[in-house]
Amino acid sequence: MLSVHNLSCQRGDKPLFEGVSFRLQAAQALHIEGENGVGKTSLLRIICGLSAPDAGQVHWQDQPTAQAGEAFRSNLLYLGHHLALKEDLSAFENLQTDAAVAGRSLSQVQVLKALALMGLRGREHLPVRVMSQGQKRRTALARLCVSQAALWVLDEPFVALDAQALDLLRGLLAKHVAEGGMLLFTSHQKIDLAHAQGQGLAVQSYRLKAAA
Amino acid sequence: MSASRAFTAVLKRDLRLALRRKSEVLTAVFFFVVVAALFPLGIGPELNTLRLIAPGVLWVGALLSSMLALQRLFEADYRDGSLEQMALSPAPMPLLVAAKLLAHWLVSGLPLVLLAPLLGLQFDLAPQALATLMLTLLLGTPVLSLVGGIGAALTLGVRGGGVLLSLLVLPLFVPVLVFGAGAVEAQVSGLGIQAHISILLAMLLPAVFFSPFACSAALRIALE
Numbered sequence: 001m002l003s004v005h006n007l008s009c010q011r012g013d014k015p016l017f018e019g020v021s022f023r024l025q026a027a028q029a030l031h032i033e034g035e036n037g038v039g040k041t042s043l044l045r046i047i048c049g050l051s052a053p054d055a056g057q058v059h060w061q062d063q064p065t066a067q068a069g070e071a072f073r074s075n076l077l078y079l080g081h082h083l084a085l086k087e088d089l090s091a092f093e094n095l096q097t098d099a100a101v102a103g104r105s106l107s108q109v110q111v112l113k114a115l116a117l118m119g120l121r122g123r124e125h126l127p128v129r130v131m132s133q134g135q136k137r138r139t140a141l142a143r144l145c146v147s148q149a150a151l152w153v154l155d156e157p158f159v160a161l162d163a164q165a166l167d168l169l170r171g172l173l174a175k176h177v178a179e180g181g182m183l184l185f186t187s188h189q190k191i192d193l194a195h196a197q198g199q200g201l202a203v204q205s206y207r208l209k210a211a212a
Numbered sequence: 213m214s215a216s217r218a219f220t221a222v223l224k225r226d227l228r229l230a231l232r233r234k235s236e237v238l239t240a241v242f243f244f245v246v247v248a249a250l251f252p253l254g255i256g257p258e259l260n261t262l263r264l265i266a267p268g269v270l271w272v273g274a275l276l277s278s279m280l281a282l283q284r285l286f287e288a289d290y291r292d293g294s295l296e297q298m299a300l301s302p303a304p305m306p307l308l309v310a311a312k313l314l315a316h317w318l319v320s321g322l323p324l325v326l327l328a329p330l331l332g333l334q335f336d337l338a339p340q341a342l343a344t345l346m347l348t349l350l351l352g353t354p355v356l357s358l359v360g361g362i363g364a365a366l367t368l369g370v371r372g373g374g375v376l377l378s379l380l381v382l383p384l385f386v387p388v389l390v391f392g393a394g395a396v397e398a399q400v401s402g403l404g405i406q407a408h409i410s411i412l413l414a415m416l417l418p419a420v421f422f423s424p425f426a427c428s429a430a431l432r433i434a435l436e
Binding site: 048049051070073074076080086097098101104105127 | 299
Protein backbone atom coordinates (compact mmCIF):
# COMPACT_ATOMS: atom_id res chain seq x y z
CA MET A 1 0.00 0.00 0.00
CA LEU A 2 1.20 3.42 -0.92
CA SER A 3 0.13 6.37 1.17
CA VAL A 4 0.95 9.99 0.71
CA HIS A 5 0.62 12.40 3.62
CA ASN A 6 0.37 16.16 3.28
CA LEU A 7 2.92 16.52 0.53
CA SER A 8 3.86 20.00 -0.51
CA CYS A 9 6.31 21.21 -3.07
CA GLN A 10 7.87 24.56 -3.80
CA ARG A 11 9.60 25.80 -6.91
CA GLY A 12 11.72 28.81 -6.06
CA ASP A 13 9.60 31.04 -3.84
CA LYS A 14 6.38 29.89 -5.35
CA PRO A 15 4.45 27.05 -3.72
CA LEU A 16 3.41 24.53 -6.35
CA PHE A 17 1.00 22.39 -4.37
CA GLU A 18 0.22 21.87 -0.70
CA GLY A 19 -1.39 19.26 1.49
CA VAL A 20 -1.63 16.46 -1.04
CA SER A 21 -2.77 13.24 0.67
CA PHE A 22 -4.12 10.01 -0.74
CA ARG A 23 -3.85 6.26 -0.38
CA LEU A 24 -3.46 3.64 -3.02
CA GLN A 25 -4.31 0.03 -2.19
CA ALA A 26 -3.65 -3.12 -4.13
CA ALA A 27 -5.81 -3.43 -7.24
CA GLN A 28 -6.47 0.28 -7.42
CA ALA A 29 -5.70 2.80 -10.12
CA LEU A 30 -5.39 6.49 -9.46
CA HIS A 31 -5.45 9.11 -12.15
CA ILE A 32 -3.77 12.38 -11.17
CA GLU A 33 -5.52 15.22 -12.95
CA GLY A 34 -4.68 18.87 -13.20
CA GLU A 35 -3.83 21.66 -15.58
CA ASN A 36 -0.43 22.14 -17.15
CA GLY A 37 2.17 23.34 -14.68
CA VAL A 38 0.22 22.39 -11.58
CA GLY A 39 2.94 19.97 -10.53
CA LYS A 40 1.81 16.51 -11.62
CA THR A 41 5.25 15.46 -12.78
CA SER A 42 6.84 16.92 -9.64
CA LEU A 43 4.37 14.96 -7.52
CA LEU A 44 5.19 11.69 -9.27
CA ARG A 45 8.93 12.34 -8.96
CA ILE A 46 8.53 13.03 -5.24
CA ILE A 47 6.55 9.83 -4.77
CA CYS A 48 9.27 7.83 -6.54
CA GLY A 49 11.93 9.47 -4.42
CA LEU A 50 13.70 11.30 -7.24
CA SER A 51 13.11 14.65 -5.57
CA ALA A 52 12.53 15.54 -1.95
CA PRO A 53 9.22 17.11 -0.87
CA ASP A 54 9.26 20.40 1.04
CA ALA A 55 6.90 18.88 3.58
CA GLY A 56 5.04 15.63 4.02
CA GLN A 57 5.86 11.97 3.64
CA VAL A 58 5.43 9.08 1.28
CA HIS A 59 4.91 5.68 2.90
CA TRP A 60 5.23 2.25 1.34
CA GLN A 61 3.68 -0.55 3.44
CA ASP A 62 3.53 1.87 6.42
CA GLN A 63 7.21 2.67 6.19
CA PRO A 64 8.71 5.91 4.83
CA THR A 65 9.97 5.15 1.32
CA ALA A 66 13.48 6.33 2.16
CA GLN A 67 13.65 3.67 4.89
CA ALA A 68 11.88 1.02 2.85
CA GLY A 69 14.67 1.57 0.31
CA GLU A 70 15.27 -1.55 -1.70
CA ALA A 71 11.90 -3.08 -0.81
CA PHE A 72 10.18 -0.03 -2.27
CA ARG A 73 12.37 0.38 -5.32
CA SER A 74 12.16 -3.26 -6.34
CA ASN A 75 8.38 -2.84 -6.38
CA LEU A 76 8.41 0.37 -8.35
CA LEU A 77 8.30 0.95 -12.05
CA TYR A 78 8.57 4.58 -13.12
CA LEU A 79 8.18 5.78 -16.66
CA GLY A 80 8.66 9.51 -17.04
CA HIS A 81 8.93 11.95 -19.90
CA HIS A 82 12.37 10.64 -20.70
CA LEU A 83 12.12 7.15 -22.06
CA ALA A 84 15.56 6.00 -20.86
CA LEU A 85 16.30 4.42 -24.21
CA LYS A 86 19.80 4.35 -25.67
CA GLU A 87 19.61 5.47 -29.29
CA ASP A 88 22.55 3.35 -30.38
CA LEU A 89 21.26 0.15 -28.87
CA SER A 90 18.49 -1.99 -30.30
CA ALA A 91 15.07 -2.34 -28.69
CA PHE A 92 16.12 -5.81 -27.58
CA GLU A 93 19.31 -4.63 -25.88
CA ASN A 94 17.53 -1.68 -24.29
CA LEU A 95 14.83 -3.84 -22.77
CA GLN A 96 17.27 -6.44 -21.49
CA THR A 97 19.54 -3.84 -19.85
CA ASP A 98 16.59 -1.99 -18.33
CA ALA A 99 15.26 -5.16 -16.80
CA ALA A 100 18.66 -5.99 -15.32
CA VAL A 101 18.96 -2.50 -13.83
CA ALA A 102 15.48 -2.94 -12.40
CA GLY A 103 16.66 -6.18 -10.80
CA ARG A 104 15.25 -8.80 -13.18
CA SER A 105 16.98 -11.10 -15.57
CA LEU A 106 15.05 -11.78 -18.75
CA SER A 107 15.54 -14.62 -21.16
CA GLN A 108 15.73 -13.87 -24.87
CA VAL A 109 12.31 -15.39 -25.36
CA GLN A 110 10.74 -13.14 -22.73
CA VAL A 111 12.24 -10.04 -24.33
CA LEU A 112 11.15 -11.04 -27.83
CA LYS A 113 7.65 -11.86 -26.58
CA ALA A 114 7.28 -8.50 -24.87
CA LEU A 115 8.43 -6.63 -27.97
CA ALA A 116 6.15 -8.69 -30.20
CA LEU A 117 3.25 -7.93 -27.89
CA MET A 118 3.93 -4.23 -28.34
CA GLY A 119 3.83 -4.69 -32.11
CA LEU A 120 7.56 -4.45 -32.70
CA ARG A 121 8.05 -7.87 -34.25
CA GLY A 122 10.81 -7.73 -36.86
CA ARG A 123 12.21 -4.51 -35.39
CA GLU A 124 13.78 -6.02 -32.28
CA HIS A 125 17.31 -5.53 -33.50
CA LEU A 126 16.97 -2.12 -35.11
CA PRO A 127 18.81 0.68 -33.34
CA VAL A 128 16.28 2.84 -31.50
CA ARG A 129 17.76 5.87 -33.31
CA VAL A 130 15.98 4.92 -36.57
CA MET A 131 12.60 4.31 -34.96
CA SER A 132 9.63 6.67 -35.06
CA GLN A 133 8.49 8.48 -31.93
CA GLY A 134 5.60 6.07 -31.48
CA GLN A 135 7.82 3.03 -31.90
CA LYS A 136 10.21 4.41 -29.31
CA ARG A 137 7.35 4.79 -26.87
CA ARG A 138 6.23 1.25 -27.63
CA THR A 139 9.74 0.03 -26.88
CA ALA A 140 9.71 1.87 -23.57
CA LEU A 141 6.25 0.53 -22.76
CA ALA A 142 7.40 -3.03 -23.45
CA ARG A 143 8.94 -2.71 -19.99
CA LEU A 144 5.44 -2.93 -18.55
CA CYS A 145 4.93 -6.34 -20.18
CA VAL A 146 7.87 -7.86 -18.34
CA SER A 147 7.64 -5.93 -15.08
CA GLN A 148 6.90 -7.64 -11.80
CA ALA A 149 6.71 -4.40 -9.87
CA ALA A 150 3.59 -3.88 -7.79
CA LEU A 151 3.44 -0.12 -8.24
CA TRP A 152 3.49 1.47 -11.66
CA VAL A 153 4.03 5.21 -11.78
CA LEU A 154 3.47 6.45 -15.30
CA ASP A 155 3.80 10.06 -16.39
CA GLU A 156 1.66 10.71 -19.48
CA PRO A 157 1.88 7.15 -20.81
CA PHE A 158 -0.66 7.75 -23.56
CA VAL A 159 1.07 10.42 -25.63
CA ALA A 160 2.34 9.71 -29.16
CA LEU A 161 0.54 6.37 -29.39
CA ASP A 162 -1.75 5.28 -32.21
CA ALA A 163 -5.18 3.74 -31.59
CA GLN A 164 -3.85 0.18 -31.62
CA ALA A 165 -1.07 0.95 -29.15
CA LEU A 166 -3.55 2.81 -26.93
CA ASP A 167 -5.72 -0.31 -26.75
CA LEU A 168 -2.66 -2.43 -25.99
CA LEU A 169 -1.60 -0.13 -23.21
CA ARG A 170 -5.10 0.09 -21.74
CA GLY A 171 -5.20 -3.70 -21.75
CA LEU A 172 -1.83 -3.89 -19.97
CA LEU A 173 -2.87 -1.39 -17.32
CA ALA A 174 -6.21 -3.10 -16.72
CA LYS A 175 -4.50 -6.49 -16.43
CA HIS A 176 -1.97 -5.10 -13.96
CA VAL A 177 -4.69 -3.63 -11.74
CA ALA A 178 -6.90 -6.71 -12.04
CA GLU A 179 -3.98 -8.84 -10.86
CA GLY A 180 -3.64 -6.77 -7.72
CA GLY A 181 -1.15 -4.18 -8.87
CA MET A 182 -1.26 -0.47 -8.13
CA LEU A 183 -1.29 2.15 -10.81
CA LEU A 184 -0.62 5.84 -10.50
CA PHE A 185 -0.64 7.90 -13.67
CA THR A 186 -1.18 11.31 -15.16
CA SER A 187 -2.93 11.89 -18.41
CA HIS A 188 -4.91 14.56 -20.16
CA GLN A 189 -7.02 11.94 -21.87
CA LYS A 190 -10.01 10.31 -20.28
CA ILE A 191 -9.00 6.73 -19.68
CA ASP A 192 -11.52 3.98 -19.38
CA LEU A 193 -9.82 0.91 -17.98
CA ALA A 194 -13.12 -0.80 -17.24
CA HIS A 195 -13.93 -0.76 -20.89
CA ALA A 196 -10.65 -2.39 -21.86
CA GLN A 197 -10.95 -5.41 -19.61
CA GLY A 198 -14.69 -5.88 -19.69
CA GLN A 199 -14.93 -5.91 -15.91
CA GLY A 200 -15.62 -3.42 -13.20
CA LEU A 201 -12.28 -1.68 -12.83
CA ALA A 202 -12.84 1.83 -11.64
CA VAL A 203 -10.19 4.44 -12.02
CA GLN A 204 -10.29 6.92 -9.20
CA SER A 205 -9.04 10.35 -9.85
CA TYR A 206 -7.31 12.91 -7.73
CA ARG A 207 -7.41 16.51 -8.81
CA LEU A 208 -4.20 18.36 -8.07
CA LYS A 209 -4.84 22.01 -7.30
CA ALA A 210 -2.34 24.82 -7.35
CA ALA A 211 -1.50 26.28 -3.96
CA ALA A 212 -3.10 29.65 -3.34
CA MET B 213 22.72 -11.35 -6.90
CA SER B 214 20.40 -8.87 -8.57
CA ALA B 215 22.82 -6.09 -7.61
CA SER B 216 25.72 -7.78 -9.37
CA ARG B 217 23.46 -8.40 -12.37
CA ALA B 218 22.65 -4.69 -12.51
CA PHE B 219 26.36 -3.88 -12.20
CA THR B 220 27.32 -6.07 -15.17
CA ALA B 221 24.33 -4.81 -17.18
CA VAL B 222 25.43 -1.18 -16.79
CA LEU B 223 29.05 -2.08 -17.50
CA LYS B 224 28.11 -4.04 -20.61
CA ARG B 225 25.79 -1.32 -21.85
CA ASP B 226 28.41 1.39 -21.54
CA LEU B 227 31.09 -0.71 -23.24
CA ARG B 228 28.68 -1.61 -26.01
CA LEU B 229 27.75 2.04 -26.49
CA ALA B 230 31.43 2.94 -26.67
CA LEU B 231 31.92 0.32 -29.39
CA ARG B 232 28.96 1.68 -31.36
CA ARG B 233 30.31 5.21 -31.16
CA LYS B 234 33.95 4.62 -31.84
CA SER B 235 34.57 8.19 -32.98
CA GLU B 236 33.87 9.62 -29.53
CA VAL B 237 36.27 7.21 -27.86
CA LEU B 238 38.94 7.53 -30.50
CA THR B 239 38.91 11.34 -30.36
CA ALA B 240 40.33 11.36 -26.84
CA VAL B 241 42.87 8.64 -27.58
CA PHE B 242 43.91 10.29 -30.84
CA PHE B 243 44.33 13.59 -28.99
CA PHE B 244 46.79 11.87 -26.63
CA VAL B 245 48.74 10.38 -29.54
CA VAL B 246 48.92 13.69 -31.40
CA VAL B 247 50.00 15.74 -28.38
CA ALA B 248 52.70 13.22 -27.49
CA ALA B 249 53.87 12.99 -31.12
CA LEU B 250 54.06 16.74 -31.69
CA PHE B 251 56.56 17.46 -28.93
CA PRO B 252 59.52 15.51 -30.40
CA LEU B 253 58.80 17.11 -33.77
CA GLY B 254 58.73 20.60 -32.30
CA ILE B 255 61.75 20.22 -30.08
CA GLY B 256 64.00 18.42 -32.49
CA PRO B 257 66.24 15.38 -32.12
CA GLU B 258 67.91 16.55 -28.91
CA LEU B 259 67.77 13.24 -27.02
CA ASN B 260 68.76 14.57 -23.61
CA THR B 261 66.03 17.23 -23.66
CA LEU B 262 63.47 14.73 -24.92
CA ARG B 263 64.32 12.21 -22.19
CA LEU B 264 64.01 14.98 -19.64
CA ILE B 265 60.58 16.20 -20.71
CA ALA B 266 59.11 12.82 -21.66
CA PRO B 267 57.36 11.90 -18.38
CA GLY B 268 55.85 15.36 -18.01
CA VAL B 269 54.64 15.59 -21.60
CA LEU B 270 53.14 12.10 -21.62
CA TRP B 271 51.44 12.63 -18.28
CA VAL B 272 50.02 16.03 -19.22
CA GLY B 273 48.81 14.52 -22.49
CA ALA B 274 47.08 11.68 -20.64
CA LEU B 275 45.54 14.12 -18.18
CA LEU B 276 44.11 16.43 -20.85
CA SER B 277 42.88 13.52 -22.91
CA SER B 278 41.00 12.08 -19.95
CA MET B 279 39.49 15.55 -19.33
CA LEU B 280 38.07 15.42 -22.86
CA ALA B 281 36.31 12.16 -22.16
CA LEU B 282 35.02 13.20 -18.74
CA GLN B 283 32.33 15.58 -19.93
CA ARG B 284 30.43 12.75 -21.58
CA LEU B 285 30.51 10.49 -18.54
CA PHE B 286 26.98 11.14 -17.23
CA GLU B 287 25.67 13.61 -19.83
CA ALA B 288 23.84 11.18 -22.13
CA ASP B 289 22.34 9.18 -19.25
CA TYR B 290 21.10 12.40 -17.71
CA ARG B 291 19.44 13.58 -20.90
CA ASP B 292 17.73 10.34 -21.91
CA GLY B 293 16.48 9.43 -18.44
CA SER B 294 18.70 6.36 -17.88
CA LEU B 295 20.08 8.07 -14.81
CA GLU B 296 16.58 8.26 -13.27
CA GLN B 297 16.16 4.55 -13.84
CA MET B 298 19.54 3.90 -12.21
CA ALA B 299 18.53 6.00 -9.21
CA LEU B 300 15.30 3.98 -8.89
CA SER B 301 17.00 0.61 -9.30
CA PRO B 302 16.82 -1.76 -6.32
CA ALA B 303 20.60 -2.07 -6.63
CA PRO B 304 22.52 0.58 -4.67
CA MET B 305 23.25 3.58 -6.85
CA PRO B 306 26.96 3.83 -5.92
CA LEU B 307 27.40 0.32 -7.31
CA LEU B 308 25.87 1.30 -10.65
CA VAL B 309 27.93 4.48 -10.72
CA ALA B 310 31.01 2.35 -10.05
CA ALA B 311 30.09 0.28 -13.12
CA LYS B 312 29.93 3.46 -15.18
CA LEU B 313 33.27 4.67 -13.84
CA LEU B 314 34.88 1.32 -14.57
CA ALA B 315 33.52 1.33 -18.12
CA HIS B 316 34.75 4.88 -18.55
CA TRP B 317 38.24 3.95 -17.43
CA LEU B 318 38.36 0.85 -19.63
CA VAL B 319 37.43 2.99 -22.61
CA SER B 320 39.35 6.19 -21.97
CA GLY B 321 42.11 5.31 -19.48
CA LEU B 322 43.31 1.84 -20.41
CA PRO B 323 44.12 2.74 -24.05
CA LEU B 324 46.41 5.50 -22.75
CA VAL B 325 48.24 3.02 -20.52
CA LEU B 326 48.73 0.66 -23.45
CA LEU B 327 49.80 3.36 -25.89
CA ALA B 328 52.19 5.17 -23.55
CA PRO B 329 55.23 2.86 -24.04
CA LEU B 330 54.92 3.18 -27.80
CA LEU B 331 54.83 6.96 -27.59
CA GLY B 332 57.60 6.92 -25.00
CA LEU B 333 59.92 5.41 -27.62
CA GLN B 334 59.86 8.71 -29.50
CA PHE B 335 61.39 10.30 -26.43
CA ASP B 336 64.16 7.71 -26.25
CA LEU B 337 63.05 6.41 -22.85
CA ALA B 338 64.87 3.33 -21.55
CA PRO B 339 62.86 0.09 -21.21
CA GLN B 340 62.73 0.39 -17.40
CA ALA B 341 61.49 3.96 -17.67
CA LEU B 342 58.80 2.82 -20.12
CA ALA B 343 57.70 0.13 -17.68
CA THR B 344 57.56 2.67 -14.87
CA LEU B 345 55.57 5.04 -17.08
CA MET B 346 53.05 2.30 -17.78
CA LEU B 347 52.81 1.37 -14.14
CA THR B 348 52.22 4.96 -13.00
CA LEU B 349 49.59 5.46 -15.70
CA LEU B 350 47.95 2.21 -14.67
CA LEU B 351 47.66 3.51 -11.10
CA GLY B 352 47.05 7.16 -12.02
CA THR B 353 44.48 7.13 -14.80
CA PRO B 354 41.83 5.40 -12.63
CA VAL B 355 42.26 8.26 -10.14
CA LEU B 356 41.62 10.71 -12.98
CA SER B 357 38.41 8.88 -13.92
CA LEU B 358 37.25 8.54 -10.31
CA VAL B 359 37.98 12.09 -9.15
CA GLY B 360 36.93 13.51 -12.50
CA GLY B 361 33.66 11.60 -12.19
CA ILE B 362 32.78 13.57 -9.07
CA GLY B 363 33.39 16.79 -11.00
CA ALA B 364 31.34 15.54 -13.95
CA ALA B 365 28.47 14.63 -11.61
CA LEU B 366 28.61 18.01 -9.87
CA THR B 367 28.56 20.00 -13.11
CA LEU B 368 25.83 17.88 -14.69
CA GLY B 369 23.12 19.97 -16.29
CA VAL B 370 25.00 23.22 -15.71
CA ARG B 371 25.30 25.45 -18.76
CA GLY B 372 28.93 25.82 -19.78
CA GLY B 373 29.67 22.88 -17.51
CA GLY B 374 32.71 21.88 -19.56
CA VAL B 375 34.81 24.88 -18.54
CA LEU B 376 33.60 24.67 -14.97
CA LEU B 377 34.50 20.99 -14.90
CA SER B 378 38.08 21.77 -15.98
CA LEU B 379 38.40 24.49 -13.36
CA LEU B 380 37.02 22.19 -10.70
CA VAL B 381 38.94 19.06 -11.53
CA LEU B 382 42.32 20.06 -12.97
CA PRO B 383 43.68 21.38 -9.64
CA LEU B 384 42.72 18.03 -8.08
CA PHE B 385 44.71 16.22 -10.76
CA VAL B 386 47.93 18.04 -9.81
CA PRO B 387 49.14 15.52 -7.18
CA VAL B 388 48.56 12.63 -9.58
CA LEU B 389 50.57 14.47 -12.23
CA VAL B 390 53.39 15.34 -9.84
CA PHE B 391 53.85 11.83 -8.48
CA GLY B 392 53.08 10.07 -11.75
CA ALA B 393 55.65 12.01 -13.76
CA GLY B 394 57.95 12.14 -10.72
CA ALA B 395 58.15 8.37 -10.55
CA VAL B 396 59.50 8.14 -14.09
CA GLU B 397 62.06 10.86 -13.40
CA ALA B 398 63.09 9.08 -10.21
CA GLN B 399 63.53 5.87 -12.15
CA VAL B 400 65.65 7.59 -14.81
CA SER B 401 67.88 9.25 -12.21
CA GLY B 402 68.25 5.99 -10.30
CA LEU B 403 66.36 7.02 -7.17
CA GLY B 404 63.91 4.15 -6.96
CA ILE B 405 60.18 4.52 -7.44
CA GLN B 406 58.87 2.92 -4.26
CA ALA B 407 57.77 6.16 -2.59
CA HIS B 408 56.00 7.53 -5.67
CA ILE B 409 54.15 4.30 -6.28
CA SER B 410 53.05 4.15 -2.64
CA ILE B 411 51.67 7.68 -2.84
CA LEU B 412 49.85 6.96 -6.09
CA LEU B 413 48.32 3.88 -4.47
CA ALA B 414 47.38 5.97 -1.46
CA MET B 415 45.44 8.23 -3.80
CA LEU B 416 43.90 5.39 -5.78
CA LEU B 417 42.48 3.31 -2.95
CA PRO B 418 40.41 6.01 -1.20
CA ALA B 419 39.27 7.24 -4.62
CA VAL B 420 38.03 3.74 -5.52
CA PHE B 421 36.16 3.52 -2.27
CA PHE B 422 34.69 7.02 -1.89
CA SER B 423 34.21 8.28 -5.43
CA PRO B 424 31.11 6.17 -6.29
CA PHE B 425 29.37 7.46 -3.14
CA ALA B 426 30.32 11.08 -3.84
CA CYS B 427 29.26 10.74 -7.48
CA SER B 428 25.87 9.27 -6.66
CA ALA B 429 25.21 11.96 -4.05
CA ALA B 430 26.01 14.62 -6.66
CA LEU B 431 23.90 12.85 -9.28
CA ARG B 432 20.91 12.75 -6.96
CA ILE B 433 21.18 16.52 -6.57
CA ALA B 434 21.34 16.90 -10.35
CA LEU B 435 18.22 14.74 -10.74
CA GLU B 436 16.06 16.82 -8.39
